[in-house]
Amino acid sequence: MVSFARTEFSDESRLSASRKLLQRFHIDLPLLLSLMLLAGVGLIALYSAGEASSDIVIKQLVRLLIAFAIMLAIAQLSPDTIxxxxxxxxxxxxxxxxxxxxxxxxxxxxxxxxxxxxxxxxxxxxxxxxxxxxxxxxxxxxxxxxxxxxxxxxxxxxxxxxxxxxxxxxxxxxxxxxxxxxxxxxxxxxxxxxxxxxxxxxxxxxxxxxxxxxHDYQRKRVLTFLNPETDPLGSGYHIIQSTIAIGSGGIYGKGWLNGTQSHLDFLPERKTDFIFSVFSEEFGLIGSILLLAIYALIIARGLVISVNAQDTFGRLLAGSITLTFLVYVFVNTGMVNGLLPVVGIPLPLVSYGGTSMVTLMAGFGILMSIHTHRKLIAT
Amino acid sequence: MPKISSLTIKDHFRETHLFQVRAITAAVIGVVLFGIIIARLFYLQVISHDHYTTLSEDNRVNILPIPPIRGLIYDRNGVLLAQNLPSFSLELVPEHIDNLQETLEHLQQLIDISPAELKRFHELRKKKRRFEGIPLRFRLNEVERARIAVNQDRLPGVEVNAELTRHYPQGEVASHIIGYVGRINEQELETLDASRYSATRHIGKVGVERSYEDQLHGEVGFQRVESNAQGRIVNADPEERTLPIPGQHLYLTIDSKVQKVAEQAFADNNGALVAIDPRNGEVIAFVSMPTYDPNLFVNGIDRKTYGELRDSPERPLFNRALQGQYPPGSTIKPLIGLAGLEENLIRPGEALKCPGYYMLKNDERRYRDWKKEGHGQTDLTKAIVESCDVYFYDLSLVLTIDRMEKYLGLFGVGSPTGIDLRGEASGLLPSREWKRRAHRLPWFPGETLITGIGQGFTLTTPLQLAEITATLASNGQRITPRVLHAIRDPLYSELELHGSRQAEKIPIKNPHNWQVVIDAMTEVVHGLRGTARGISHKMPYKMAGKTGTAQVFGIAQDEEYDEEKIAKKLRDHALFIAFAPVDEPRIAVAVIVENGGSGSSAAAPIARKVIDAYLLTGES
Structure with a gap:
């Protein structure tokens, strides 16, 4: 009996101990986990988009590690400093x-x-x-x-x-x-x-x-977006091939590494801006919805953090960072499936490339900072 | 102080509340935006899935046609007349070449490219399909192929293709009957079965190659291949291959030995010869002189060479045997004589006096006999043997043009023989009705006279004359001449013989009349006074024949006036028809030697050589 009680107590203390650890290093676990999940899915998609080259995946992994490190580093700063x-x-x-x-x-x-x-x-x-x-x-x-x-x-x-x-x-x-x-x-x-x-x-x-x-090329992009068939081999080619990739994926997709549009070179920019099409072709509607769900999870967590922020600055900044993230996701997925013009916005944490990823993760670092540096306020 | 404090606290709540409302609004907008994306994905991946699957498959899967192997052509004894040889050609795909001029210059440093080949390349370039290779050089040798292979990486868009090319091993021999294949041109593209010819680059243009194009071509095969965006094939599954069906081998009725003898017999003369087996209509030899080398045409003849062939006054491309129309001259006399006998207008042995000319009532004009002093007392046999014109003038007059039209028509004058070759000319059978239609003039009696000796309006092709001769040889049994002896499917080894097509038998009430005419024709060759007696020396078989001369017109009419050549051009065409052996005819021949002068000296010896070659070396 006694031992049972002790165990229970010890579990609780261990739990609170890990919580304390997270608190101490200013980590928001739900945000961290969903970001890691997203990064993992992104690497899987990239492996396929990059012609099954582990080289590219390793490069991206290194970038991700640096970006996560930057996020955690920024999380250590207090919101006042920021x-x-x-x-x-x-x-x-x-x-x-x-x-x-x-x-x-x-x-x-x-x-x-x-x-x-x-x-x-x-x-x-x-x-x-x-x-x-x-x-x-x-x-x-x-x-x-x-x-x-x-x-x-x-x-x-x-x-x-x-x-x-x-x-x-x-x-x-x-x-x-x-x-x-x-x-x-x-x-x-x-x-x-x-x-x-x-x-x-x-x-x-x-x-x-x-x-x-x-600029002319920007105008052309908008025009092509409005009617891709006017220039099927030029600017419209991206949009047409991308919608073909997504549409041919169907409900269940063609299977990982089996996307013909991407592997046979029909899909341009498939490692970067159009990686969602690769994913959607291979994993279908179900996979795409699951990927969007991860994004939704991150956005929801961001909004929760911003609502719970203790001061105006924290609220506004956390909210804006979260909504900007939402814009990234919406504009990128919207442009690859032909809803929006091609404006060159990567799919956060999935598209190949480092610069924007660092900024993005720094933003999540700010979110974590806002959420984990709590002052006691007398009421 | 408390007031301020409560104000800030109140403001704090107000701000928090305001923010919460905004955050919820943003969340709702976010849900809506995600909803839009998912709705769009649903539209693409569920509703339009089939459409995009098709597009994706179209992107990926190409149907690559595989050309069938063209059937071979043999003569009746299995001598190869047309075959397929592997040939390496150099092709350029301009879509894959950045700087065409540079590439061409580079290639010229590696291999020989003649200006004519360059010119043809640029001509072909104007009318090609997209991403189709344009041939620059044909028949690359080993050294040339090696040079290109070594430099291949610096020559994108340059391909060496191995393909089977038509080759005619006999060269000029029998070219007018074999014909040739050439590259499919735009006009043909429009009418062809596009899918059947999707891999084929050559098509029969003339001769047997054209007439039996269907049998020779075979059926195209297909290979489904997966290609990438650059059009490069990345995967070809042998399971997804439909093999092409090779074209059928043709065995022609031609005996190439006899054919060669015939062509050589013409020496430098122009003309035509057709030899037919009267028993079955098989064409044994089919000559139109001069001939040409069909190999020139296979991979696109250049303009200069083609121009020379086309514009040559000798007209080597003109198929005289099939399309040349000549007045039959005296070779028509046996037919007229037969008509006279059949109509009971004359009887064997019944003679009239030939004074060397003939006059119509109320007409000053003298219709001359070729023999100025006349033939004296002349019956039908003598009239055929010595080719007396006066006898036939007289017979024609009582026979009338209408009955001549009837009998000549029964023998097939004026209508195509129906040989299995395209482009046959029909000749011309004159009649009152025809004259009214063509010339808007009535028929004049004088025209009846000259029609009776094969001059005037009547025109026959050498092929028709040969068929007429065959009909005479078989006592009126007409038969459709043909050049196809047998077909062999390359997948099976058995020959499928091509049956002969008998036509109507000419209705002659008294069969003895045939004998009278044939006897007279035999005497033409073997008789002491026969016009063709010169060829009967040491002839081990009996031959029946008839000489003829035709006044020149038609072919020579549009020629330029040339002082030097005019003399020969004005000479009459020499004709000779013959069949042998007389008892059991196995070969019927018609010969025309253009501007050869008399039939007896120019045409008959050629017929002798041909019949000797056929009868004396034994039939196979």
Whole structure:
């Protein structure tokens, strides 16, 4: 009897001990586990997309390990520190964007990279975090919902980096930047009336963007998206082959490593932007829904963290990071199945490539930091 | 202080509440967005699944046609006339070549490419299908193949293909009957069964190659292959292969030995010869001189060579035996004589006096006999043996054009023989009705006279003349001539003989009339005064024949005026028809030597050589 009681006690203490360990290292277990699950699924998809080359999988695994390490490192910072860094980080980011604009390296027809001598760096990646941080920081200074003047300043804070990145040109990232800032505004309680009015004002703005703000290839992408069959061997080829891959997958898929569209080279960019099509062709509707469920799990956990955050800055930032993640998932899956134009946004943690993954995981590090650094507040 | 504190606390709650509402709103929007994605996936993967599966299969699976092997052509004794030889050709796929000019220059450094071949390449390039290889060189030798193989990695889009190419081992011999194959042209593409010819590049253009294209071609085979986006085959499952069915081997009725003898007998003369077995209609020799080398046409003849062949005044490409139409001249006389006997207008032995010319009532014009001083008292036999014109002028007049039309028509003048070769000319059988239609003029009596000696409007092809001769030899039993002796399926070894097609027997009431005419024709060769007596020397069998000369027109009409050549061009065509042995005829021959002068000196010796070659070396 006694021993039974002791066992029970010891279990409880062990449980609380592991909890304490997690708490001590500022780890949110549900988030960590679902991210690891996603990364695992991603490696499986990548193995198939990369012609069963373990080389690519190992490279991606190394990147994932670094990204997870960065996440855990950032989780150790307290939210106050992060809040204090926000304006400085943003200022640094803007300076670097201007530097890229003036002296950046050209890769694939776009000026995105800044060579710092020892490492090449994409300042737009930094801005993906710096923009929501600075807007959250700025809005958290006053009571919410923000007053018009504050709102205007916040909008300028969002627009400056967005336009700089759009001019690089990097349409996908600039959309992400704008979205991450706008999400902060939205979560800060921007009036519905204001949202609707700005949406109405946005329409003529898109026309102006179309006429003067876009490069030919961007315009072509949008046009091709609207009617891929007009250019089946050119820009429309990606969308057509991708929908064929997904559609031919059916409910159960063609099986792992059996996707003909990807393995016979019909599917372009299959390791990066179009990896969802590879997955969907091989694992079908069921696999795709399960993959989306993992994303939904992460997003749900992010929202829970943001609702439970202790201060305004934490709430706004955590919410914005989570919703930006949602945008990634929606835009990528939407573009590969032909719902959205091809804007070059990777599928988070699954697409091959390191830069955006690091930013993404740093964002989850912030989420963990916000959730695990709890102050005792007297009520 | 408490007031402020309560305000901040209140604000804190308000803010938290506001955020919760927004977070829930965002969550709802998120659910909706995920719902949209899943709905789209459902649409693609469930509702449109079949459609996309088809598209995916179309991407992946190609049906690769496999060409059947073309049937071989032999002569009646199994001598090979047309075969397939492996040949290595150099082909370029421009879609896979970045800089065509550079590649061509590179290739020219490696192997010999003539300007004519380059020109043909550029011509073919204009009318090819996408991703189809364009031949640049044919018959690469080993050294050339090795040179290309060594440089293969620097020559993307350049392929060496092994294919079977048609080859005619006998060269110019019998080319007018064998014909040739050539590359399928655009016009043919439109009418061909596209799937049956999907792997085939050559098609019979003329001769047996064309007429028996269906049998020779065979059936295409298929291989399902998996290809990648670059069109490269990544997998070909032998289970998913339908083997092609090879084309059938043809055995022609031609005896190539006799054929060669016949062609050589013409020496430098132009003309035609057709030899038929009167018992079954089998064509033993089929000559049109001059001939040409059919091998030139197989892989696309260049313009210059083709132009020379086409524009040559000798017209080697013209199939005289099948399409040449000549006045039959005196070779028609046995037929007219037979008609006279049958109509009881003349009787054997009944003679009239030939003064060397003939005059119609109320007409000043003299219709001359070829013999100025005349033949004297002449009966039918003498008229045939010596080829007296006056006798037949007189007979024609009483026979009338209408009855001549009837009897000549019974022998097949004016209608194709129905030989199993395409493009046969029908000749011309004149009549009152025809004259009214063609010339809008009535029939004149003088025209009846010249029709009776085979001049005037009447036209026959050498093939028709041979068939007429065969009909005479078999006492009126007409038979459709043919060139196909037997067919052999390459998968089975047995020969399937091609049956002969008997046609109508010419209704002659008194069979003895045949004998009268044939006896006269025998005397043409063997008689002391026979026009063809010159060839009877040491002839170990009996031959019946009839000489003829035809005034030149038609073929020579559109020729340019050429001082030097005009003399020969104006000479009459020499004709001779014959069959032998007279008792049991096994061969019937018609010979035309263009501008040969008289039938007896130019045409008859050729017939003798041919009949000797056929009868004396033994039939097989």
């Amino acid at each position: 809040e204090n860094w926000s304006p400085w980080l943003f200022g640094l980011g803007v300076i670097m964007l201007v530097a890229v604009f003036l002296w950046g390296d050209i890769g694939k027809g776009a000026r995105r990279w800044l060579d710092l001598g020892f490492v090449s760096f994409q300042p737009s990646e930094l801005m993906k975090l710096a923009v929501p941080m600075v807007v959250a920081w700025y809005l958290a200074e006053a009571t919410l919902p923000p007053r018009p003047v504050r709102l205007l300043v916040a909008i300028v804070l969002i627009l400056v980096p967005t336009i700089l990145v759009a001019r690089q040109p990097d349409l996908g990232t600039s959309i992400v930047l704008a979205a991450s800032g706008i999400f902060v505004l939205f979560l800060a309680g921007l009036r519905w009336r204001t949202i609707i009015i700005s949406f109405i004002l946005f329409l003529p703005l898109t026309w102006v963007m179309w006429q003067y703000g876009m």
